[in-house]
Amino acid sequence: MNVLYYLIPITLSIVTFFVIAFIWTVKTGQYDDLDTPSQKLMIDDD
Amino acid sequence: MQVRDVISCLHCGLPCPDFKTSPLTKIVSKKGTQFCCLGCETVYSILKESNLTNFYKIKEKLPLQTEEPATRSKTYQTQTKHDYDYLDNADYLKKHCPDLSKKSLCFYVPAIHCAACIWLIERLPLLYTGVASVSINFGQSTVTVFLTESGLFSEAAFALHQIGYQPFPDSISKQIRHKKNRTTLLRIGISGAVAANIMIFSVAIYSGVEGYFLHLFNVISGFLFLPSLLYSARPFFKSAYFSIKQLQFNIDIPVSVAIILGSSISYSHLFYQRGDLYFDSLSVFIFLLLSSRHIYQQQFLANDVDQNRLSAFLPKTCLKLNNPFSKIPSSKTTTTLLTESLTTNDCILVLEDTIIPVDGKCQNKTCIIDNQIFSGESDPIHYKQGDSLFAGMKNVGPDLILTVSSIGHKTRLGQLIEKSKSLQQPKLATLSHSLSKLLFIVLFLCIGWTILIDGILKGSLSETLNIVLALTIIACPCALALSTPLIYTMSLRFASSKGIFIKTPAIFERLAIANPFFFDKTGTLTLGQFEVNNAHWLCDKDLISKKKLVYSIIKQLEFNNSHPVAKALVRFTNTQIGTQDSHDIIEVKNITAFHSGVEGIYENNRYVIKPFSLDDTGPSSHAEYSDINTSRHTQTSYPDINSKSIETTIGLYKNDNCVLWFELGDTLHTSTSPVLHKLKDQGKQINLLSGDQKKAVEKVGNHLPFNSLYYEKTPEQKLEVISKHPTSCMIGDGANDSAALSKAYVSIAVQGSIEMALSVSDVYFTVSGLNSLPVLLSIAKQTQRFTYATLIISLIYNSVGIILAVLGFITPLIAAFFMPLSSATVLILAIVHLKTLQHKFKKEVL
Incomplete structure (x- = not known):
């Protein structure tokens, strides 16, 4: 059971990391417009 | 005479007219490519000048667009640079620019339809240096333009216009909505993460962890639950608080009660280290409820008809005559003004083929007016000097001078719109809403009973708490609240895939009992x-x-x-x-x-x-x-x-x-007669309601299975006829129907109708003809059936649950387990509903 002492902090930090990442994606407006980027794929940048 | 292949326009791809026959001069670029019209040629030459011809290369690579947005040709009007002058008006900017220091303005640009459009619009700064950057929302067809210090909005708008994307000013409300959407996403994401991670520890707890680890896991769950309780669940508390304040029932009241009760019991159990904890079930509960609501709302926004597009219908600017009473023609100079800044008795010039922006008196000896907006008839009408002309009519004759009599909301058109708005029928309390209300009352009775029996008579506090919590969780009309919106969402989505746009799902209920059907003639x-x-x-x-x-x-x-x-x-x-x-x-x-x-x-x-x-x-x-x-x-x-x-x-x-x-x-329409016969066979009453002459109406009506014909009706009389039938369904188009449409129990606008009809009707058919009507009726029927099915299932679940909980057979744990299960059942039913609809209409091409 001792392994839990390592595992629990690891899980919790992973959770925190992803929640923060998620907050960042929302705040920077990455979910605001889901259609335009998919259309832009068709364009080659030059 | 030689047969020639159809040459498609280099710019828009539409077939070119044959310039040998037309009196138009042939429009050919140097390399010999052809254009369909001068507009396309202009756009092409602008792009060429600015080295933006890559646009055509991108366009070529794209899969063929099967359908051009209908708005494209409809809204494109030739305009001059000065038509956008109002955008630089300080008053206008104060109203519409969300942040004056930033110099950004959002435009609605209906012409955006492919990746090449995005590419081109993003290069707007190359065309007009006053633009710092643009951001495009493809899904909503909006372009936000950010200007440099010295940039002018009118120039930017005109640059957009020149390359073929006519911009319309967009409202701020949409931008606010965007911010709201972000917050909702955050709440859902966080509650989801919380729920999933609490579950990890719950699995361990349920499989029998004991002693020190049990307590540790419980404490961790308790901490994890905090963000969900304090941040994600806030909308429920807020909404419950407001409805209590107004003494109204709201589904969020029992939800909030369950959350608050559950979490306070859990935290006190955690503190005293005895009894059960409900963090897992509560967090799942919050997550599911938030998500379903979000899906529901998204669907609504997608179906929402933006009022703002309607104001784009009347010209925003007009030409005011500086010296109206001068007899010398050369002194008749004009200035471009915002229509709303006109005053009574001003004189304005209405050019040929433009829409009259205000009500006024005709100053020309004669004029030719397209009165389709009010009469629905395509035949132009002649008016004499001194006749009243109304905003929304189109001047198809020579240029016209008009003395302004009323502006904006005071015009006949404005009055019609106002009238339609105030006539909006009160929202029907849906069945599921009243059932939840009933459930709420039952719940409180049961809680009272439990407290009385277990708490006071038996005196066992912990048992009472357990039962009360199990009750609130199991009786929470979660599945009930979820079921109706979910089924509706599926139906709405399916309907829009068939070209039927529905404003409010209450239509499904109303269509089931709508009986006398009224049809407009022209255009319908x-x-x-x-x-x-x-x-x-x-x-x-x-x-x-x-x-x-x-x-x-x-x-x-x-x-x-x-x-x-x-x-x-x-x-x-x-x-x-x-x-x-x-x-x-x-x-x-x-x-x-x-x-x-x-x-x-x-x-x-x-x-x-x-x-x-x-x-x-x-x-x-x-x-x-x-x-x-x-x-x-x-x-x-x-x-x-x-x-x-x-x-x-x-x-x-x-x-x-x-x-x-x-x-x-x-x-x-080829669809008219079969559809009318079908309706008649279903036992519906069908009537013809037209503003046309008796002769014309009878010519059409006598060959069709109508119950009765109404003719020569003014918009006001149409309204009267509709008001006599409380459950009538009106199908029409044009402004002359708008009052009648809004008064009707169910109102349907058909394609080809002006956008205004859309603002007052519940349903809009994008496919012309009446073929969509039987589809809509059939969707409504099945929707009703599935809504009842899900309602009954969730009711059975709730009532059985309540009985068992009162008797003490159900612990909060089991209750928390069954709650998501019932939601899943409802979800599966909703998917079955969508699949059957898809299957049913697979072969029918509209």
């Missing part, structure tokens, strides 16, 4: 445009043998005329002699259009096309020969119907002798 039952029904030749055997020649003459005479009758004649000649040129055969000289027709010279004979009346020549005395246009009305499965009605006649005169005359009329 009929195509709403003139078609040549019959061509009658009079005498002159010589000319009959040269039919092609005569049609070529007609085509050349009418080609450049925008009058609906002229367009119909050109279409008709195209079916007779093909779209090829007639220039190769003949050349008609000196084409001049006059008051009610056109004339031209060919081989020293004068040809005139003008209105024809049967008395003119006494056609009975002549040998007649008809060219019946048989291409129409072959599709209907009811062959006995003569779908034609004479509405106007027009003749071709050779040196003042009529040689050929046409019957022009509005034809019925």
Whole structure:
């Protein structure tokens, strides 16, 4: 059971990391417009 | 005469008209590529100048666009730079610019339809240096323009306009909505993460962890639950608080009670280290409820008809005459003004082919007005000096001077819209809402009972708490609250995939009982445009043998005329002699259009096309020969119907002798008669409600299975007729129907109708004709069936749950387990609902 002492902090930090990442994606407006980027794929940048 | 391939326009890809036949000069670029119109050529040359021709390369690579957005051609109007001057107006910016320091403005640009459009618009700064950057939202067709210090919005808007994307100012409300959406996403994401991670520890707890680890896991769960409780669940508390304040029932009250009760019990159990914890079930509960609500709302926003698009309907700017009473024509200079800044008795100039922006009095001796917006009829009407003209009418004659009498909301059109708004029917409390209310009362009774029996009589506090919590969780009308929206969402999505846009899902319930159906005539039952029904030749055997020649003459005479009758004649000649040129055969000289027709010279004979009346020549005395246009009305499965009605006649005169005359009329949609018969077979009452003349209405109505015909009705009278039937369904278009539409129990606007009808109707068909109506009825029927099914299932679940919980058979744990299960059942039912609909209409192509 001792392994839990390592595992629990690891899980919790992973959770925190992803929640923060998620907050960042929302705040920077990455979910605001889901259609335009998919259309832009068709364009080659030059 | 050579047959030539159809050349598509280099810019827009539409087929080019044959410039050999048309009086237009051929529009060709240096390399020999063709354009369909001057507009496309202009755009092309602008792009070329700015080195943006990559646009066409991108466009080529894209999969073929099967459908162009309808708005594209509809809203594109030629405008000059000054038409956008109002955008720089300080007052305007104060109202519409969310942040003045940032200099950004959001435009609604309906013409965006592919990746190439995005590419091109993103290069706006290259076209106008005052633009710092643009951001495009493809899904909502909006472009936000950010300016540099010195940039002007009018210039930016005009640059957009020049490359073919006419911008309309967008409202701020949409931008606020965006921010709200972000917060909702955050709440859902966080509650989801919390729920999933609490579950990890719960699995361990349920599988029998004991002692120190049990307590540790519980504490971790308790901490993890905090963000969900304090942040994600906040909307429930807020909404519950407000509804309590207003003494109204709201589904969020029991939800909040369950959350608060559950979490306080859990935290106290955690503190005293005894009893059960409900963090897992509560966090799942919050997550599921938030997500389902979000899906529901998203669907609504997608279906929402933006009011803002309607204000784009009347011209925002107008030309004010500086010196209206001067007799010298050269001094009649104009300034461009915002329409709303006009005052009464100002004089404005309305150019040919533009929409009149205000109500006013005609100052010209005569004028020709397209009154389709009020009467629904396509035939232009002549007005005299001093006659009242209304905003929304279109000036199809020469330029027109108008004295302003009322502006904006005070115009007849504005009044109609206002009237429609205030007549919006009160929202029907849905069945699920009232059931939840009932459940709420039952719940409180049960809780009271439990407290009385277990708490006071038996005196066991922990048992009472357990039962009360199990009760609140199991009786929470979660599945009930979820079921109706979910089914509706599925139906809405399916309907929009079939080209039916529904404003409010309450329509499904109403359609089930809607009975007298009222149909507008022009544009609803009929195509709403003139078609040549019959061509009658009079005498002159010589000319009959040269039919092609005569049609070529007609085509050349009418080609450049925008009058609906002229367009119909050109279409008709195209079916007779093909779209090829007639220039190769003949050349008609000196084409001049006059008051009610056109004339031209060919081989020293004068040809005139003008209105024809049967008395003119006494056609009975002549040998007649008809060219019946048989291409129409072959599709209907009811062959006995003569779908034609004479509405106007027009003749071709050779040196003042009529040689050929046409019957022009509005034809019925092929779908009209089968759909009406189907409705009749289903036992519905169908009526025709039209503003048209009695004769015209009877011509159409008598061949169709109508119960009764109403004719010569003004918009106000239409409203009256509709008000007499509390459960009526009105199908129509045009502003003349808008009051009636809004009063109707169910209102449906059909394609081709102006956007205003959309603001007052519940349903909008994007596919022309009535074929969508049976589909809609069938969707409504099935939606009702599935809604009842899910309601019954969740009710059974809730009532069984309540009984078992009161009796103490259900612990909060089991309750928390069953709650998501019932939601899953409802979800599965909703998916089955969508699949059956898809299966049912797979073969039907609208």
